[in-house]
Amino acid sequence: MYDVNGREKLPNDMKRRSIGYFTSWRSAGPNAYLAADIPWNDVTHVNYAFAHVDANWKVSVGDTANPANSATGLTFADKNGNPKYALDPNLPYKGHFNMLQKNKKAGVKLLMSVGGWAETGGFFNEADGRTVSGGFYALTTDPATGAVRQDRIDIFAKSAAEFVTKYGFDGIDIDYEYPTSMSDAGNPEDWKIGNAKRGDLWKGYMALTKTLRAELDKAAAASGKYYMLTIASPSSGYLLRGMEAMQAVKYLDYVNMMTYDLHGAWNHFVGHNAPLYDTGKDNEIADAKIYSGGDAHYYNSQGYLNIDWAYKYFRTALAGGRINIGLPYYTRGSQNVAGGTNGLWGVSALADQKKCYLGTGGNLGPDALSAKAGAPCGLGAQGIDNLWFDKDAAGNEMFAGVNPLWHVNNLRDGLSAPYFTQYGHDQSRPEAKVRGTYQEHYDDVAKSSWLWNPTTKVFLSTENEQSFAAKVQYAIDQGAGGIMFWEMAGDYSKPSENGLGYYSMGSTLTKLAAAKLRSAAPYGTKAGDEKFVRPADLLDVSVDMVGYKPKGDDNYPLAIGLKLKNNSTVNLSGAKVSFNVAPSTPLIPSEVQYLKPSDPPAGNGVENLVDIYSGGTWTATTAGTKTGNVGGLPDGFHRLTYAMKESGWGVADFSAGKTITIGMRVFMPLTVPSDITITLPNGKVYGIKR
Numbered sequence: 001m002y003d004v005n006g007r008e009k010l011p012n013d014m015k016r017r018s019i020g021y022f023t024s025w026r027s028a029g030p031n032a033y034l035a036a037d038i039p040w041n042d043v044t045h046v047n048y049a050f051a052h053v054d055a056n057w058k059v060s061v062g063d064t065a066n067p068a069n070s071a072t073g074l075t076f077a078d079k080n081g082n083p084k085y086a087l088d089p090n091l092p093y094k095g096h097f098n099m100l101q102k103n104k105k106a107g108v109k110l111l112m113s114v115g116g117w118a119e120t121g122g123f124f125n126e127a128d129g130r131t132v133s134g135g136f137y138a139l140t141t142d143p144a145t146g147a148v149r150q151d152r153i154d155i156f157a158k159s160a161a162e163f164v165t166k167y168g169f170d171g172i173d174i175d176y177e178y179p180t181s182m183s184d185a186g187n188p189e190d191w192k193i194g195n196a197k198r199g200d201l202w203k204g205y206m207a208l209t210k211t212l213r214a215e216l217d218k219a220a221a222a223s224g225k226y227y228m229l230t231i232a233s234p235s236s237g238y239l240l241r242g243m244e245a246m247q248a249v250k251y252l253d254y255v256n257m258m259t260y261d262l263h264g265a266w267n268h269f270v271g272h273n274a275p276l277y278d279t280g281k282d283n284e285i286a287d288a289k290i291y292s293g294g295d296a297h298y299y300n301s302q303g304y305l306n307i308d309w310a311y312k313y314f315r316t317a318l319a320g321g322r323i324n325i326g327l328p329y330y331t332r333g334s335q336n337v338a339g340g341t342n343g344l345w346g347v348s349a350l351a352d353q354k355k356c357y358l359g360t361g362g363n364l365g366p367d368a369l370s371a372k373a374g375a376p377c378g379l380g381a382q383g384i385d386n387l388w389f390d391k392d393a394a395g396n397e398m399f400a401g402v403n404p405l406w407h408v409n410n411l412r413d414g415l416s417a418p419y420f421t422q423y424g425h426d427q428s429r430p431e432a433k434v435r436g437t438y439q440e441h442y443d444d445v446a447k448s449s450w451l452w453n454p455t456t457k458v459f460l461s462t463e464n465e466q467s468f469a470a471k472v473q474y475a476i477d478q479g480a481g482g483i484m485f486w487e488m489a490g491d492y493s494k495p496s497e498n499g500l501g502y503y504s505m506g507s508t509l510t511k512l513a514a515a516k517l518r519s520a521a522p523y524g525t526k527a528g529d530e531k532f533v534r535p536a537d538l539l540d541v542s543v544d545m546v547g548y549k550p551k552g553d554d555n556y557p558l559a560i561g562l563k564l565k566n567n568s569t570v571n572l573s574g575a576k577v578s579f580n581v582a583p584s585t586p587l588i589p590s591e592v593q594y595l596k597p598s599d600p601p602a603g604n605g606v607e608n609l610v611d612i613y614s615g616g617t618w619t620a621t622t623a624g625t626k627t628g629n630v631g632g633l634p635d636g637f638h639r640l641t642y643a644m645k646e647s648g649w650g651v652a653d654f655s656a657g658k659t660i661t662i663g664m665r666v667f668m669p670l671t672v673p674s675d676i677t678i679t680l681p682n683g684k685v686y687g688i689k690r
Helices: 095-103 135-140 150-167 188-194 198-223 247-251 283-287 307-315 405-413 465-477 508-518 589-595
Strands: 017-023 045-053 109-115 123-125 129-131 171-175 228-234 254-258 323-328 332-334 439-443 448-453 458-462 482-486 541-546 558-566 576-581 616-621 638-644 659-666 674-679 685-688
Touching (some): 045 095, 045 123, 045 135, 045 171, 109 150, 109 228, 135 188, 135 198, 150 171, 198 247, 254 482, 307 323, 307 465, 448 465, 465 508, 541 674, 589 616, 589 659
Parallel strands (some): 017 482, 045 109, 109 171, 171 228, 228 254, 323 482
Antiparallel strands (some): 332 458, 439 448, 448 458, 541 558, 558 659, 576 674, 616 638, 674 685
């Protein structure tokens, strides 16, 4: 599974991961995407989306005795004339699981992804649609008391181990959207449950990941086969603010960052779906007064809706090789866009804000905690510009501008779309007709492409080969574990290759990535600064971040604490504690004094707080000196030092067996620090065991 250097052994001559999400719902008809269609020679992992938490707190894909169950029951009868899609008659189940096992190439790992946007708080019942059961929320956290439901977690974890063993999977991928304390996060249909105990969700998530790791390890000991535990993580600084210091990563093999959906029609700001870098022009960031005005100097004018910000955030706690960068094989888009440059950074608002989709704009609904939305809802693209649409409760198309990449390539090149009605669209509607032309543009700072139709004022955020290659190269250059993409059916084949006369499902971008990942250097294996050299002498000191208030919205700024427990026999009183923090947490030389909180951390876990007024002083060497992060954050780390007072008023007792908490204030979230050293008053420098 892992080599002597801690790197995962990968198939297909890959040096980095290429992880594709395979969805359960593209099961029949001319637009099916089946396991035999996966480019097995060009991926390292396939994640099956999705299983859910059932009413008995177990991993489930529904009624496995039902012949219509896509995971275990379907025979794909419409494909029976093609031997490519034949099932293995020797397996005790049919459906996608059978075809995945039959077609899987040796070494490629299959993971079961549990949750997702629609199945985090419920599941789809074959009889009557979606059941809002509580899902991960109720599994992990009692909605009445906020207590961790360890009894339910134990049931779930045992069932997860049984599930992967029974169906031949190589691990579990948790896609819980989202265990954050930030108000009104996740699917609005789940807010009644999710918002009930927002401040307690992270405790439940920690218990879930810890218990899953233990149960999967038990299964591994019994079978001799290692089982992976991974997550799909949000990448927005807003959501991560409510996930404490992301301590759960210590139980994981790696993190798949969902570095997409960074802009969309849930608000009226029009921008890139998955920008690599901040451009200094993001109007959502500008509206929050992060570039200028307001608290911009605390943020160092750094935008946080981009891949680079998210990757740097995780790098303090994780080796690059345990972080995979998420890339979209789909678009997001808006119509009637006003302003911007060819639509980019313009605005598109629904005229009647009372008709916004639930959870956005003027329709937050009865279960929202927020008094009002942060921005008006947008007007998503529809019809021909929204091939992969979702339906509302009445069965109507929801406007979002979501399309597979192959479809927008057809729009760009003026090619036919004979498949349009097969996706449930009414060809007679005016919005179903192509009007005007679609012009492709490229943002060389964000490394992102988009289409603009000046006739309809439609903006579609896309990925082309140039943008995709730039993001894969970023993953390589940064030492990341690789890439992840949602979802495989959105990749394309070219008309010159498929003989159809138009773009269709294929593997152009997957193959492009594979070629680059095969020639890459091995990924990074050290959390924090790869060049940091630990002192020879190490002490046993426990490290955590504490002090988070229950309501994430109250954690602004983040008045938190670095909690240290001296498990050694050395008296560490009066020492200097130094550590690294990623530049995703803004800090410039002139702002170091703001590390000292104006008020004591008042949240969870604070113990023996060092006097914030006279207990010590902060100094720092910052990763860079420039204002903003246009074109990327610095590649280094901030080096922070807290010098505890050696004697007198405010001195802290950090002798053997003692615990202290050092208060600090930051304006963006950070993970548990890395590369910690402790320097005694006599100059002796220690590292810590981790």
